[in-house]
Amino acid sequence: MNIRAITLSLAAAALTFCGLHAERVKIDTKNTSLVLQADKGKKLKHLYYGGSISDTDASALKQAGAANVNAYPDYGVDPSNEPAIAVVHADGNMTLDLVVDNVSNRTENGAEITTIHLRDAYYPFTVDVNYRTYPDLEIIETWTDISHSEKKPVTLNAFASGYLPVRYGDVWLSNLYGSWGNEARLDCQPLTHGMKVIKNRDGVRNSATAHSEVMLSLDGKPRENEGRVIGAALCYGGNYRIAIDTDASNYHRLIAGIDPTQSAYKLKAKETFTTPVLALSYSNEGLSGVSRNFHHWGREKRMAHGDKLNDVLLNSWEGVYFDIKEPEMEQMMADIASMGGELFVMDDGWFGVKYPRDHDRQGLGDWTVDTRKLPGGIQGLIDAAKRHGVKFGIWIEPEMVNTTSELFEKHPEYVIRAEHRDPTYGRGKTQMVLDMANPKVQDIVFTIVDTLLTKYPEIAYIKWDANMPVRNHGSQYLSADNQSHLFIDYHRGLTSTLDRIRAKYPDVVIQACASGGGRANYGILPWFDEFWTSDNTDALQRVYIQWGTSYFYPAMAMASHISAAPNHQTSRTMNLKYRTDVAMSGRLGMEIQPQNMTEQEREQCHKAIEEYKAEIRPVVQTGDIYRLLSPYDGLGAASLLYATPEKDRAVFFWWKTEPFRNKQYPRVKMAGLDPARNYTVKEMNRVEKTPLKFEGKTFSGRYLMENGLEMPVNLNVDNADEWASRVLLLTAQ
Ligand code: GLA
DSSP: OOEEEEOOHHHHHHHHTTTOOOOEEEEEOSSEEEEEEOOBTSOOEEEEEEEOOOHHHHHTTTTTTOOOEESSOBSBSSTTSOOSEEEEOTTSOOOBOEEEEEEEEEEETTEEEEEEEEEESSSSEEEEEEEEEOTTOOOEEEEEEEEEOOSSOEEEEEEEEEEEEEESSSOEEEEEEEETTEEEEEEEEEOOSEEEEEEEOOSSOTTSSSOSEEEEESSSSOOSSSBOEEEEEEOOSSOEEEEEEEOSSSEEEEEEEEOOTTOOEEEOTTOOEEOOOEEEEEESBHHHHHHHHHHHHIIIIISTTTTSOOOOEEESHHHHTTOOOHHHHHHHHHHHHHTTOOEEEEOSOSBOSSSOOSSTTSOTTOOOBOTTTOTTHHHHHHHHHHHHTOEEEEEEOTTEEESSSHHHHHOGGGBOOOTTSOOOOOGGGTEEEBOTTSHHHHHHHHHHHHHHHHHOTTEEEEEEOOOOOOOSOOOSSSOGGGGGGHHHHHHHHHHHHHHHHHHHOSSSEEEEOBTTBTTOSTTTGGGOSEEEOOSOOOHHHHHHHHHHHTTTSOGGGEEEEEEOSSOTTTOOOOOHHHHHHHHTTSEEEEESOGGGSOHHHHHHHHHHHHHIIIIIHHHHHHSEEEEEEOGGGTSSEEEEEEEOTTSSEEEEEEEESSOOTTOOOOOOOOOSSOTTSEEEEEEESOOOSSOOTTTTOEEEHHHHHHTOOOOOSSOOSTTOOSOOEEEEEEEEO
């Protein structure tokens, strides 16, 4: 990978005549190029983004008719355009005229950063447009630094992270929408004229509804393993807006950044407003190709401990809910240990003295152990976990408070609420959001974690929950002038607190949970190891949720738990093999009371967990995804495969999604294998006495990718229900 600013001798000569300097900036990853025209004193122009191009091609791009569109359009001179940045200057002037000042390159922690410094033609107002690349990663990160030295604050009304023109054509948008229990639903449609806006204004849980990531397929209807695709992920945990404007010009214009709605930012002189990273990726290997690029980058650069495999755990929530008791906790530890698990996580319900957390109406904020339920305290649980040979983890929801809590009684000024308005409550009709813009609240949140981890350094895992949106826009901390900073300052407060936590506790594993999948976002993951993908643990619905989530997030980040039948969210009854086969395609765990399982079920789980740890986990958690058959295509089944980068092992998943009698199911062609190598098939989590016909047989990668194997669509077991699924390990000879 290299980043170069090619000075075009001809253009430079011509412009030198006028005392100016012309530069073409080419930002390369191994397989992609982004080219800009940065002529001093002129607008920064975007020329090209796509597969790698040579310097020769780059130098003649304009003549080829490539885009010559402003790369970071400002508001004012041409008010008809959708701007990336819009401001009101200290003197009331509403226009910007940003021109190139100079271009600089630097290397930082192995990454190369190119910065195009823009300055206003009149005002002392500057914007640095940054691009960062890493060796061996197919991602270009872009963001801006906005600053000025005007006499009074400048109001920022729009402050996008990045802007990307995409040539008009048969371009299709794939994006994720959803709601509680139904996160990351895939939507897919051609881009038509007008503006498509994807946004979230929850304030706290920004992936609970639409995700801040999109893919654009440039060659018509999206295909998983073919075609040119651009992926864009806004790495921000707060309110965001991604707009794609298709006007009568030759370009679809993608603008992504913090949602500026009710968030006008008053920027003081010399203060720098840094926008969140917009990560871009391009692949000519279809949607899955872009996913693989994001997964590599996510694991290496954008999540905590992306180089370590995540443990198999049992979480207590669906097993006992709030009914935490020491003997049950210990029994659960013994059970998960006996099934081969590595970690036990005690969920909600363990705290509160004056207001014990027996239900969701009280206790949040008072993180003191309830010794009625846990006489031996947390140390007692840690000791028990040690005895059983598993690690111990604990649930907290530090950004929240119940009004029925000692914290709220002492500090009602710490919650978010607007003056002169009745407070709005969340869960339990008493929950409120603490004002993370307030440094005192930041200290409280830091101290919650610090106290737990100082007193109990053996806590190996924290489930960090956040179950309420910002309601009643109002900060009791921010000045009247700065109320519009609330959403932005909340996330600054949160991330700086997480920085403090990670500086002191770099090793603890932390899960981001936000009413389920509300924090599946690269703006949050740098401090977190994984997220709770959804509160919905129904295996069938999880096939859809995890499919969508995998567009940008690697399997190791997706907590996926085997839960009870009938399922607690959907009441659907599915066999244990199917439930396990779905959970094994992510970070496997359990969310069940093992005492309610039969001996045979526990044995089945034990075998599956051992196989997962030995054979599946390394491939799924760190391998390359190839999605094969989409559940959203309605063909009755879904299938995907993870392969090692060396293509010496792969795990193939197949799940029936419409269990209709005598329905014809398509045969699934595999992908991502080496056509020249032979692979031996071994069924994982096998429950049938008779092996599958192809068990132990060897097939070439070419055959598997051109034809595939015929999946038996029913399970050959007594009392089989209609939900069949298969997991196959393919090992190269
Ligand atoms: C949220 C989470 C659940 C569980 C409960 C506990 O709903 O998403 O997984 O932790 O809170 O109250």
